[in-house]
Amino acid sequence: MESEDRQTRKSNLRLLFEALIVGVVAGIVVGSFRWLIGQTLAMWQKGYQAAHANPALLWLLAAGGLASVIVAGFLVKQQPHAGGSGIPEVELQLQGKLQLDWWPIFWRKFIGGVLSIGSGLFLGREGPSIQLGSTLGQGVARGFKASKTDSRVLLATGAASGLSAAFGAPIGGSMFIVEEVFHNFSPRVWLNALAGAIMANFVVSNIFGQRPVLAISYNHTFPILQYWHLLLLGIFLGVIGRLYQWGLLNFSKVYAKIAILPRWLHGIIPAAILVPIMYFFPNYVGGGNTLILSLDKLHVTGLLAAIFLLRITFSIVSYDSGLPGGIFLPILAMGALLGAVYGNLMADLGWLDQKLVVNLIIFSMAGLFAAIVRSPFTAIMLIAEMVGSLLHLMPLAVVSVVAYIVNELLGGVPIYESLAGRMQTKEDNDYVGEADQLTVSIYEGSQLADHRVKDIAWPDRTLVRVIHRGQKDIIPDGNTKLLAGDLLVLEIDENQRGLVYDKLASL
Structure with a gap:
């Protein structure tokens, strides 16, 4: 048991180290993304101000804006999941319903985001920053040959780091990932996401300074x-x-x-209105x-x-x-x-x-x-x-x-x-994958709470491996009663992750 504890501690420290690397890389990349958007938008604004003195310049600016969104749209045509905010993609990836290669998404999202957001359209940098961070998390995981479970943790860490770098908000970035995207307050995810987000914030603080993104002064307490x-x-x-x-x-x-x-040229419409x-x-x-x-x-x-x-x-x-x-x-x-x-x-x-x-x-x-x-x-x-x-x-x-x-x-x-x-995701119902893990929290009022393991209709080929209860780890048998607050580690077929996720979510 002592040897297993030492091995677990070593594994956790290794993952934390990898999460810190994700945070550093995400801070550099998203910080650059944020800077380029700001510079691009400022360039367009100066151009339009100059057009007041030289109206002929307006046609050149309009053509340049259309060209920017056409290029961005073409990148999305090549890789549709590089469009939009990217947060739904990250959510589906963490649920096991979507498999994406990180590099084709990464560079298209970066260039397309600078072109479309920097053009002045009413779009935000935070969603793309989250997806950029998540792709970097995938890249780091692949570089370290991380397990599937650790790869998902690093993907979530990258997403939190991306939001932290975009807004200078490490706690809010981490909270968003576990509350809205991951839907799971797993201590393992939370700790590594926070570590990566803090490191990303440290990096961007050296680029943009420590002044809050929305430094609005309000000194009066609301009565x-x-x-x-x-x-x-x-x-x-x-x-x-x-x-x-x-x-x-x-x-x-x-x-x-x-x-x-065609769909990839729809950006011309808001560009013309802009x-x-x-x-x-x-x-x-x-x-x-x-x-x-x-x-x-x-x-x-x-x-x-x-x-x-x-x-x-x-x-x-x-x-x-x-x-x-x-x-x-x-x-x-x-x-x-x-x-x-x-x-x-x-x-x-x-x-x-x-x-x-x-x-x-x-x-x-x-x-x-x-x-x-x-x-x-x-x-x-x-x-x-x-x-x-x-x-x-x-x-x-x-x-x-x-x-x-x-x-x-x-x-x-x-x-x-x-x-x-709304996204089209493919569910593979053939059991041909390797063993994978899924962590599930049992909330108060859940249909899983106060029931024995053997009395629950688990999805096919789902095994309860460990129950984290407070400071204790329980190896369950059929008569073990599940309680609200338990954190279950399930062994599942990797190709059924999305299906198992949905079935358990319904409970």
């Missing part, structure tokens, strides 16, 4: 007697979040009816980072509402075109706008102190994210890290939870899970 605003705001965000989910999942049908253009937006409103384009930081200076409610309508409409048009780019940052920008709209309206009515509007801008980012993505813990921690303040977690939590509940009551579903469900 407890004003918490009724948080309830109304949460309800408002939950409703808008549901509308956005519906629009994003259904607007693709409009693109499908455009027979004149030209007048970039010309007249250059400060409102892109993912929305700069816009969020300027909202505390905008106090005209009607203008804020108009900007929001532009952002929500063109965000959907941009994303559903299939170009590489995410919705993460655009969601935060829309949330900030809604907070500004609500706050300034209440201030105009005399029901809220103007100095508290900035608080609502920050709370609303977390609220809309929690409603659309359905990850409230991630929303709270991510915004706290991005803003650089842990002083106002309670109102962040209130808005997030209320928005989440309202979205649930309206029939909302997690957006990334819905996008993953």
Whole structure:
């Protein structure tokens, strides 16, 4: 037993070392990705500003923008899973429902992402950063000849590292992976994902500095007697979040009816629409980072509402075109706008102190994210890290939870899970694979809890190898009772991972 413990400890330390390498590599790559997007967007903005003095330049800029999305679209045509945010792909890979080679995705996502996001379309860098990190995790795993189980841990570590490098949020990045993508609070995944995310954040901090990505100054505590605003705001965000989910999942049908253009050229449509937006409103384009930081200076409610309508409409048009780019940052920008709209309206009515509007801008980012993505813990921690303040977690939590509940009551579903469900994945029902492992948590209220192992209708060729219960590891037999809080290590056929995952999820 002592020899086995020593071997397990050695294996865990080796995996942790590999996770740190993933974090370093993801930090360098995603940091470069982030820098190139910023430089590319700044170049386009300067070009459009110069076009005001030289209108003929506008035609050249429009042609350049179209060329950029055509190249990005062609890369997606070559490798369809390089399009979109990439988060649904990572989720399906971790569930065993999708097998992807890392290199063809990696370089196409990097180049296509810089071209499409940097052009000024309302797309975010975070989804592509997550997928870039996950591919790097796969590459490191292959280089170290890691086992299948360790390879998945490194894939998840790379995803967390990518998000951490994109936003400077290691805790939020790790939380997002285990809450929304991996759907499993396995200590092994959580520890390595956090280690990689911290290392990635360290790397990008040396590139961009230690200033938080959304360094919004708000020094006034939100009064407890004003918490009724948080309830109304949460309800408002939950409703808008549901509308956005519906629009994003259904607007693709409009693109499908455009027979004149093949799918890979649909990016031409948002690129053409972007030209007048970039010309007249250059400060409102892109993912929305700069816009969020300027909202505390905008106090005209009607203008804020108009900007929001532009952002929500063109965000959907941009994303559903299939170009590489995410919705993460655009969601935060829309949330900030809604907070500004609500706050300034209440201030105009005399029901809220103007100095508290900035608080609502920050709370609303977390609220809309929690409603659309359905990850409230991630929303709270991510915004706290991005803003650089842990002083106002309670109102962040209130808005997030209320928005989440309202979205649930309206029939909302997690957006990334819905996008993953639309993908065509192949289920191989032939048992021809090697033995693999699947880790499953038993939650309170699960149909597995308080039942003996032999009384559960396990999927075919599924064996319960180990039960992690607190500090103890139990080798079960048929009479072992499963309890809420147990972490099961199952042995399964590698080609049935997705099927087993779905069957156990239903329990």
